[in-house]
Structures are given as structure tokens and as C-alpha cells.
Amino acid sequence: MTFNLNSPPTFNFFYHQLVAIKSGKYKIGLLLFFCLALPYLSFSQKVLWDKTLGGDKDDLLTATQITSDGGYILGGTSNSGKTSDKTEESKGSTDYWVIKVNSNGSIAWDKTFGGTGEEVLTALQQTKDGGYILAGYSNSTAGKDKTENSRGAQDFWILKLNKNGSKAWDKTYGGNRNDQLSSLQQTNDGGYILGGYSKSDKSGEKSESSKSTYPLTLNDFWIIKINAKGTILWEKTLGGNGEDKLATVQQTTDGGYVLGGFSSSHKSGDKSGGNKGGRDYWIVKLNANGKKVWDKTIGGNDFDNLSSLQQTTDQGYILAGTSSSDKGGDKSEPGRDSILNDYWVVKLDADGSKVWDKTIGGNLQDFLNSVQQTPDGGYLLGGSSASRISGEKSEDRRGEMSGTYDYWLVKLNLNGALLYEKTIGSTQLDELTDVLQTSDGNYFLSGTSNSRKGGEKSEKSKGGKDFWLVKLENNFRRIQTIDFEPILLTKEVGDQAFTLLAKASSGLPITFEVLSGSATLKDNLIKVTAPGIVRVQATLNTRLPTPLKALWLPLQVSNGK
Template sequence: MYLHLSTSCFAHTGLISRQQPDLQMIKSTVYRLRRSGFWNLCLMISGVLLFAASSLMAQPGIEWDKAYEPVPGLQPKIVCPTDDGGIIVGRALYPSDDANYIVVKYNVNGNKEWDKTFSGNKRDNLNTIIQTTDGGYLLGGSSNSDSGQDKTDNAFASSVDYWIVKISANGSKEWDKTYGGSRADNVRSLKQTKDGGYLVGGISLSSRDGVKSESSRGAHDFWVIKTTSDGTKEWDKTIGGNMADSLVYVDQTASGNYILGGTSLSGISGDKTDGDAINHEFWVVQLAPNGSKLWDKTFNGYNYDNMKSMDRTSDGGYIIAGESASPIGGDKTENGFGYLDYWVIKINADGDKQWDKTLGGTGRELLASVKQTPDGGYIVGGSSSSDKSGNKTEARKGSTDYWIVKLNSDGSIAWDKTIGGARDTNNQLIGAFPAWDGGYLLCGTSAGIVPGNDRTVAMTHSTELWVVKLVSESNTNALAFSSGSLKFISNGNSTTQTQSVTLSANTGTPAVTLSNSKVSWLTLPAPARGSLSFTVNPEGLSPEKYTSLVAATASGYARALLKVNLHVNDVTTPPVLHSIGDKEVTAPDTLTFTAKATTANGQTKRFSLIGAPEGATIGESSGVFSWAPLVAGTYQFVVRISVAQVPELYDEETISVRVLNPAAATSVRINAGGGAYATSDGRIFEADNYYSGIDRTSTIGADVDILSTTDDELYRSGRSSDYFNYNIPVKNGIVKVTLHFAETYWGVYPGRPGDKDRRRFNVSAEGVVKLDNYSIIGHAGQPLNAVQETFEVVVIDGVLNLAFRSTAEMRDKPRVSAIEVEFVNSIPTIITPVADSYVSYGVNANTNYGKEPTLDVKATSVPELRRVSFLKFSLAGFSDITNAKFRIYGYNYQADTRVNLNLIGLDNDNWTETGITANNAPSGVSTALGTLSVTRKPEYFEVSITDFAKAQLARDKTLTLRIDQTFGGKRIIFNSRENAVFRPELVINTSEPVNSVTRLAAEEMTNETAKTGAESSVIYPNPVRTQFTLNIGNQHQEGVSLQLFNEAGRAYNIKTTELLHAGTKAEISIADLSLNEGIYLLKVQSVSKSEVLKVVVVK
């Protein structure tokens, strides 16, 4: 049989907001829901046919989607399905100072049949529409207009009154009525009664005057009026408690009584016999045929519960739905999933609760409607910002989406479906309705020009009516394309040839229709099943990537979508090579860099070298350059970027590479006990230098052959004594030490046996034994055989200390032939901010957040939610900077998406941590430094800021950074310097020795507490075995604490028996720390100074 659509209408409840619900007044989220008598009859008839297998039904597919006649400035507010399969839409004028009742009727195909405007001489706001039994419509809302134009009666109040308008099926006005008291009265719900009259419901602040026969109970109340078929008032009733009560729904019950539903803030008072005077709660009231109250029921959790929709069920009871922020408790049997969830309650005819269900994800759900379906289940609809989570089974598509949930008759979930447009589109459901064929009609709005995902239509205005039709759960008919996408490429005059796909149906031979998303460049083939050929015409299109969604639809079939991509490539714009600059490298090290370039749309990059030296290469597509020169000198060549499709389009740069010889590199080579020497491979060893201790050398004749080397002379001389040191100046960092040995005495001269135990000794580097009980013959295998030993050492004070010591009296002296020291890598200095804070805007613009443990960043149109963060670093402890990197720990708090933040350098350092607000935040000259690409995973994110750090070091030795967000709308949380862990960092490399102010990530000393020429602390003895004495320098004040760090960065807390301060001489024991031999760093920290001293621990 042919089922009419429900005539109950739903109003747009506004966009999903990140703001907390207003607990002072329920001026939002209490809208309307009505049901036609014919639909109720259909539900009662179909209820006989219900079957238990409904829970097995599959999620329905999309049959079609449409955008309905966009009207600039007139946003869809109310949608009501009509008996002929069409819809009637009430639109709102924004801004609403001159609002009217604007109504548009569309037929089943989405074509406009008529539109009408009804107005008075002031402001008239339409809130609800119902279809009447004669095929016409009743409109209801509020008005402060006097008699004139379409309004017959004068206003009762200077604010607003009820205003209802009866129109015919073709939109002609038949009559209108005004009802009101002395204050604001607003229609929210309408119902045609069995006698042909009407029940008009809404909210009222008026006392007993005008046509209102009873005084207000509280802030605002339910106010219902029973009228005759021509709008003449029969009686009215005021229902309320001592606080705000907002009506959502009115209906005539099967028994002839009347039922009201809405949201209440009232406690037990007035007409309310149960309730909570603090939180919002659902409130249902039943009246007798004469309007007298029969009973009332309250349903709530322990927080915010806001009724949005209500519908009569086939058993004479009602299904109620709204939004809830409540946990489990009270009438709520399930915990919430996110900030706001759908909450659905089924009650019987007496108002007793039968079951309830919580639906939601981890984001925010705003309910729009609930309706009973012919199978006895329920269709619940609204808008969601949640990703896949909770009992939401599909990922988010736009910024907000339609979210539809089908419930079985017992409240269990049959299926749910997320429907949305392209990324960042805002899709807000107004109502979800059972359709004439067993499917569903989803009516709402969509904002965002670009089509995508489920929305195949491009929008021409900011917010338009978007309707989606679903097939029924039992309908498995479906269309399908053989491929999901096509890609056309246009290079100038050439365009990819015609491409084909096959369209098929899984059953039957339906007549199909093809449509695309309003693009002129795509030529659609004649609609048919089978092979379909598509062509494009890029003429007049600028170079860009274009996309169109092609929808194949057929009545009663789930549609098929084909994504058609057109890439119009730029064949006239040359690429731009980013500046590379001159380079420097030490032979035979490898020089690497990555050339970067900007190309126009569709262009393929091709990097090449012109006139490059032998061995130099560059990745054709990656731009990665590599060259390991062997000969010193200056080399010039060209780096070129060209377009693969059009080689004549190119850009290039001539660069110079200066190749240094090894002597100019960061390495030291010493011929121990001998003079300067050049090896066969070009390494230069200087004459013996930097030694101390017992000065003794040894040599062997020039005619003696040294095995395993071509550089015999290097091993014929050596330094050898009972103890000696080398203190070699090097760059701070990690150095590689290579020691060259050859045994030139034992096993060489008569009577001197080549016993490996004759010469044994230890070699220590920076206090750590590297060669223990070392035997030259033992490692070389025989006398006069060259052997090398290599190890790495960390140097932090600019001097590498090598110590050579005998192991026993009966063993010969240590001997070394040559020493090589090569710089491997620098040790960065890590400093944390001296100040950081975020600022907020709007009402928060004068609030300081400097002591918060987090730094927040968010871009949004809501000023109070916008966040920008600032950080300040002091560079006072540095005289030069070779590299600087900013690191900050955080994550995307609101979503799993990647969000790009702007890192900005500021020249304005005039702000303090406890004084900065949005109103006085630093501005002025700014420098874009890079992008922080933040993900959901908490971790450090970093950006190189070397050039900016160098500039600020030269300027005033203070560096200010700003972190903000251009768009994205996601809250990003970083750790601030007040956090106990993972604080922001500035990682600095410098060519100077690391001093005690900046070493070991020491906190920066402020200018106010620094004391020029202050005495440093002193440790003795040093090396240390189990105990040492520490003299605290006079630059420290009070509250001195001690920490010891090993080379791996592990910290050991040092306990003292007394409070330490400037001048204290403390005896420090490390016996209980179980330390290995090696170099440690002692951090002396006071309120005014951070100092680091080197401690050498020996056994």
C-alpha cells in the first residue's frame, strides 16, 4: 500500500557549538515535533505486521541526494514531509530584524511548486508547520506586528505573541489568529485535533491578561490553547514550575486527552510534582479534554538533559529523544560517550518509562528528531562531530555530519549511518523521516562549496537545504560502476582520450539517470546501463586539479558514484629553484644537500647538474645532491630544475663549493715523539705536541721495516715514559680517537724476548679507561707490526685528555707512535624558556595564563575559544650559534587528524610570563620560521630556527616565539615550562666551549640575578674515588641542590647533611651511588645560578 509521509515537522536547532550549554535559560534546543493522524493510523495498521528480524536488517544505501533551490540570506529552518511525497520548507531570514513567515513547497522530484511570504509590519518568526487534513497547512511562530498586510489582529505585547496562519494546499491564506498576553509568547508546536480544531503549544512569560487566562508559574511556562477549526479559542492552560519550562511537543492521545513534552529547569513547584531544580530534565504532562492536568512525569540523569523531539507510538505510548551530558544514574541506565549524546526514552500511555538508550561517540551529538517506523522500530537523527567511537560505527566525513541511528522496538541498535559532505563541510540535520517507499528521507543543511563523500552537489551559497534519500533496509537493489574513478590529464593542447566505465545493476533492468556536480568541463554520456564513455573539455580552465562526482541513480536502487578527476597542467610557467647558496666541505667527507623547487600545477620536477665535478650526483626527482671530493679547491657548477613535460621551462643557480684539505678540518693528528709527517694517503701529522708528564721518547733506526703499513716512519718514533698525558684542544662534542702502536723494542733487540706481557699499560680518555692492561704485541701479533685502536670520547670543555699509565713495576713503560683525533659531532646545549604563556580572546582577553602547565593553540571564530601561545628564551650564555632547533611536546587534543601550526619569530621581547594577555601580547616585526605538524600522538615536534636565533643573538640575546593556527579548529595542547616533564626546548649547537651557564640543559640565569665576575664552585680532589669536597661559589645564594649526571644523561641526586649556600664547604660522599669509572657532570643549582662542574670518577 502507499504510505503517506509523516506530517510532523522539525526545525533547525542551530550549528554544533563547542560552548557549554546555557544552564540559566533554556532558550535553545527545545523545538518541535508533531504527527499527522493519518500517519498514526498507518503506524497502527503496520504494527500488526512487525517481526523480530528487524535487528538483522542491513544499513540502507543512498538512493539520491539533492540541493534545493538556494536562496541567499534565507536559510532552511523547518522541513515537513507532505502527503504527496514532497516537502514544505520554512526559511528564516538572517539577520532576523525583518523576518517573515517564508514557506516553499517542493514536489517529490524536488521542483518548486510555489512559495509564499506572510508578514506583518514588524518581525515575524516562523517556528513550526503541520499539514492539515484538508491538504492545507498551519503555520505557527511569534510576531510583534500589529494589524496590517497579512496580519488581522493587533499585537497584545510589545515583545512577541503567538501567531498562526492557515493556508490552503496551494499556499493561499485562509485565516490567521493572534494570541498573547503582556509579555513574550512563542508558538513551538501545533496539532490538529480529532474535532478538526487545533492544539497550539509554546512558551509564555505573560501573566493573566490578553487572551491568557492564567498567570505565569515561573520564568516561562508551557502555554497551550485549544481552538476550533477557524482558530477561535475554546480554552487555554498554563503549565509550569518555579523556573524555566520550555515546550517541545503537543499531541492528542488515542483516548482524547492531550499530552505535552518539553524541558524543565523547575523543581517541585506549581504543576510539577517531581524534578531537580538545578539541571535540565525531560518533562511530560497529560491534560484532560477540558485542559485540566491529569499527571506529569519527569525523566533525568544527574546533569544536562534537554528534550528535542517526541512522537506517538503504535501502542499508544510515546518515544522521546533529546541530548544528554549525564552519566549513568537517575532514569539514565547507560553512561555517556562524549560531551553530548543522544538520549532516547520509550514510555507507555501512562507515562511510565519502559526503556532508555544512550547513543553517541566521543565528540558531540545534537539530536534533531525521533520517529517511529512502520516496522515498530525508531529512526533517530541529528548531527555529530564524532569520529568512529562509542556506538558510532563510521568515521566522520565533514566537520559535522548527519548521524542516523535505527533502533529496534526494544531500543537495541539495528544500524547507524554517517552521512556527510567533503572535508570541513558543515552538515546539520533538521529531521529524519520514514519515506513513502519504506526508505528514509533526511532533510537538513550543508555548508561548503566543494562536493565530496556523500554530497554530489556543489553549493553556490554558504548554507543550503540538502536532502538525502535512503532506500529501505530490506532493499538490496544497487547500481555499480566498474571503477570508482577516472583521471584525465591536459597538457596544453593535448588531453587524455575518452575513457569508459561500465554501469551495472545487481538485479533488474532499471532506467538510470546520470548527473554531475555542476561542472561544465565534463561531458556526460547518455544514461544507460553498460559501457559509458566520458570526455572532458579543459578549454578556458586555468591550471588546477578539478573534480566532479557523477551519480548514477534509479528509482528504488542504491546509487553508484564515479569520481572524475581532471588535471590541467601548467605548460607556460617556469619552475622556481629555491636558493641553495655556496657550500663548504672537507675532503674526503661527503657533501649532501637537498635542492628544492616550486612548480606549477601538474608539472613534474627534473633536477640536473651542469658542469659538475666528477662524482657529483643529484637525484632527478628527489633533488638530493651527493659528492665526496678528494682534492681541495673551489668548484663552480650549475644546479638546474626543469619541467619534465616541457624541458624548455627551467630555473637554475650557479653555486660554489669550497673543498678544504684535511689540515683545515676539525681534526688533530700528532706524530708522538717525532716531527711533522705526511702519510701516503695525504694525512698531515704535526710534530709531537700537547704532552705533559715525564718527557721521554724513543726511536728505532730508519732502516727498520714496519709491517702492515706504508708509513713506516710514523711508527719508528714514539713517546714512552712511566706516565704521560696529552691535553689536545678540540671542538666540544664527540671525537674519534685513533692511537697508533708498534712494538720497536721487545722482540727486536738481542736478549729482549718478544713476550706480549713485557709491555702492558692503560690508556684513559677523559678519565675513562679505554685500553685496559693493553699489550702492543698481544694485539699486533708480533713486534714491528703496526696496529691501531679506535674509540669515541665526549669532550665538553674544549680539551681532550689522554692519560698513559704503567700497570705494574715489572712491566715496561707505555708507548704510543701517533695520535689522530677527528671531530664526529657536536654536543647540543638544551635550554628551556625563561617565560611562556598562552592567551585567549573575547571575554578572556585580559586574563593571564602564564602559570598554566600547558600552552594551548586553536583557531576558531569563537573568540573565547581562540588560543595563541608565546615563548621567550634567553641567549645570554652564548657567544655564537651554529645551529638552533626549537622543540615542543604536545598533541592534537580533539581529533586524530594532523594539524599544521605556524611558528613565528618576533622581534618584540617586551612581555612577561605573569603579565601577558591577548590585549597586550607582543606584536611588531615577525618572521615565519616554519610549520609544526602536530598529530594525535603526544611527542616532541621540532623546527629549525638557526637564522632567526643568530639574528636575535646579535640583536639583544633574547628570542620570542609565537605559535598560532591559520585554520583547522582543533585544540592543540603543548607542555609549558611549568610542566613537570617534557618542557619546551631550544637545542643549540655552538663552536665555543660549553660553559657552566648553558651546559647540560641548565635553566637560564636571569639578568637580575647574574653576578659578573662571581667565583665558581670548586671540587677537590679530582679525580674522585668515594668522596670529595665542594666549595660553593659566591655567585650562588640559598637553596643549593646537587645532581650528578653520567654521559648517558642519567641523573643521581646528591644528599647533603646541611643546607648549602654561598661559601659552604661540603663533604660529599658518592660511595652509595655504585658509579662506574668515567666523567660525570655535577650540577650545582641555586635560585640565582646554575653551574656544571666536571667530576672524574676512578676506582
């Protein structure tokens, strides 16, 4: 059997096994075995391109997503006027600034949204209709792009855009005090889940009182489920007696939600475990209606701040954040410096129990902001580092002055072992927000920089702080294999079910589906029920944001007597 791979390869594979079935007894005289080898793209230092985008003042990038056309949607907060890359005037103190760029980083359009006061964008996503949803918080009254008054101080503020960036609608949600949105995701029903933190009592859109001992100064998690038009379906306040700040919320494969942030609360309120240090990672699992299923407190003896999490292909979770804790509690390794911060990654199983943890850092400050599971089952970490060559950091920082930071990319395998790491930066402050693996297997890094031209930065600053985008190539390649186990079929209709077996060298799970023909399938156990042709699809589940359709490999099996 021969076949060709079209370039570029995909990490979302589809195999088709065709079995001819006729009445009575039959024999298939073919041993089914093949191996499809595709490149697993590993590490290289080559920067394909970089772009600096900004106006005459400060522009802070806070959210990035790969779009369905292979480009990117960028979002942040700006107080720049109509200058340089910014085509619209400022609306108030600070505004949402959104930029659509193509796969090479060229600007397709940009939009500024705001009211009369201060708006801070924290999250965005391309929606199923090809448009976009923007999320953050605002203290503006009604006016300009904001159609509703502030409920108290700062409120959740979301905007729905069409595919060209024009506003469709906006919504304000809040109580009588500060409510700051930090995370948003479109849900399977076409609506949205919003997550943030709140000091508000029962007021405005908030149906529950604060859980903290000192609500004027301390926060709770606040979650809102809305429909596709922004109407509230339910909302939930979760917290203990201390400070609880949500960083991220995601819908899980069971239709529920997982929340992650940090907590200084003791065992109280919704928090079932005591605190382990100054701050701990706090993970809460909700069902589809917002009812708590379980919660977990994970930490060491000092400050542990969670910034990112993702449900993994094994239905567990990967947690990422920053820790100044030493060895102890849930932390199995000492910090790289006794008082400074390191990357801290924790793997949980589906029930929230710890599987492993990993500390990564150098001799100075290292802040982890982003984690993504990669197609090989490993993990891609992105953050900012001020460290020199030390610990896990093999390259010196680019800036010589104290307080300078660079982008720091780290790749781990499935079990948390370090595979490689890379420093990208220039002369001053380069703070990474997101790192994403793209459909071509390369990496897209995005964040904020006030650096001059130098190091990996090919353009000078446009004003104060700017958006800084970097596309990084990976040249070193290893082979990843997907195998079907040998199968010799001698069956007739009505025989017992038989097992379909396939294995990925990465260890990622493979699922099966009957595409056509008369057969029943439960997990990987298939039973034919009538004469004809049965077509079965096996899929390797990966984490590429825009997976490509893969090769069809039909096996035509002859009927033997």
C-alpha cells in the first residue's frame, strides 16, 4: 500500500477501514496493519517574523486567538490616540483595542471601543458565526460604545462584533462594588460563560452576597452564564472568608465548567480545604447548571498564583502559574531562588487529584501566564523572565538593566519533563501574554513590549508600550507514529463483537466512529448487524486550534469463500 502526504501535514488524523460484509460466512484474507508517520515539530531558534503594533501612548496586549482563516485576533487596552497603527481616536481614559491580522502579521482592520471612562479588555474569542466576542470591565456610564450605565464601580462589559469588527451589541453586568471580568468562552449551546471576581453584595445582576469576611476589600469568584444574545441564564458567587480571584473559566467535555484562580481563604464558604500558604491555586468544578461538584486547594508554603488552565485529552487538567513557595505541601521541588517566583505547573486527573508537578525557573523573577496542550500530548508554557543563565534557563536575558524581562517559552513532555526552552526579547520590558501552537506546527507568541529595536525585535517602539508579535519556527523534527494493531477478520453477520485497536506513539487517546453501514459501536467494540459495507473512522484527538483534514486511507477487502 502506498500513499502520499500533502504538505503541510496535520495532527488530526482520520483513518478509514472498509469491511465488506455479505450474508453467511465469509473470510477476509488480509492482515490489516499500517503505520502513518507524521512529523512532530520540535525546537528551533529561527524567528520567522515579528511585528510591533501600537499608537503614541501605552497599548497593552491581554488576549490572542488564532482565527479560522489562519490569522489572529488580538485584543488589549489602549490609551493611544489616532496614531501609527491605531486608526480611531480614544473614547475615554482607556479603551478596548482589537486588531485582526493575517497569517503574516499584516493588519486587516483595527477597532477601538469604549465609553467615557476606563475600559480594560481581558478576554476575546472568535465565535461560531465568524464574528468575535470581547470581554473585560468598565466604569463608564452610558455613552459612546456603551449602552448601559455602570451598576456600581467597575462592571463586566462584553461586546459582540461581526466578522468585520462592527459592533452588534454590548452588555453590562455588575453589582454595587467592583466586578472585574477575567475570562470568557463561547459554550456548546452558542451562549457564553463569563468568569471574574467581585466585591459586590447582592445587587444589580448579582443574586448572592459576598462570601468574604471583608467584602469592601476582598473578592469572590463570580460566574455568569448567558445565552447567545447576552441574557443571563444563571450566575453564581463562589468563595471563602479571604481573597479569591478567578483567572480562568472553561467549559468541560461533560458540559460543566472548571474554574481556576488563587485563594487566600481558609476552609469556609465554598472552600472545602484550608489554605497551605499565603495564596494557593484554587480549582472548582461545576456542573452544567453551575452547581459545585468539587473543589481543590493546591499550594506550597508561600504565594502560588494560578494564571491558566486547560482540560487535557485524558479528561484531567493542566494548571499553570507562578510560585514563590519552597518544597512542601503540594510542591515537590524547591524554588530556584528562596524568595523569587518560578513557573509552577501541576497535572490533575479528572477528579482533581494531583498526578505530578514541575517547578521551572532561573535565579530571578519568572512569571508564567499561558499553558497549552500540544498535539504530542505535552505542554507549551509561555511567560516572562528576568533570569540570567541559571536553573532551567539556558540563555541570558536580552536587556542588561535591572528589571528587564523577556518572553520565555518552555516545552514539556506528557509527564512534565523539560524538552527545551527559548528566550525571545529585546532591550527593555517584554511581557508575554500567550503562546499558541499554530496549524503549521510553529509557535505564535504575543505580548507587550516597550523595547527598542534589538535582540529578536526588528522594529522600534511606536510610543510607550506596544503589542509585540513573534512567529517562531521549529526545524528539529521527530517522528510520531499512529498504528492499527494487526487484525485478521473471519466473521459472519450475527457473530460476537470484535475490538478495533489503534495506538498513538504520543499516548494521546484515539476514538472510533461508524460513518456508514450497519454496525453498532461502543467505545472500540464493534458488532456488524447486516450485509453491506461498514466504514469506521478512527480519530486522534489533538490540541491544534485549527486542525487540517487528513488523508483518507480506504482498505478495499475482498470477499473469500
